[in-house]
Amino acid sequence: MKYTEGEWKVKWGAAFVKGKFIFAGEKHIATVHGDNNTANANLMAASKDLYGALKKVCIWLDKLADSAEANAKSTRFETMRVAWEADMKNYRATSNDLKKVIAKAESNRAEEMEKND
Secondary structure (H helix, E strand, O other): OOOOOOOEEEEEOOOOOOOEEEEEOOEEEEEEOOOOHHHHHHHHHHHHHHHHHHHHHHHHHHHHHHHHHHHHHHOOOHHHHHHHHHHHHHHHHHHHHHHHHHHHHOHHHHHHHHHOO
């Protein structure tokens, strides 16, 4: 996904200017107005970092699910198999939920994710 490079941060304008400004480095990329504009601007400024972190968490959850699946297949104990399978399902479900959020950010993939649901 291509997005504006540079550290995203919130800057406040002069007292007579309403709204919060989002900058990527020195480039103005958005202005936020309305109720809760500070909270909304902070969330927008963090979105690039959140996007990257979500992608890493999905990779980690997928690896955990694969490991849990392998453990479930190799264990001799029924109770452990059930526990590993439950873990696998939870890891995969959480990863899939996060992948839908990523797809929403990448908008061109959102419909594709909906069809696979």
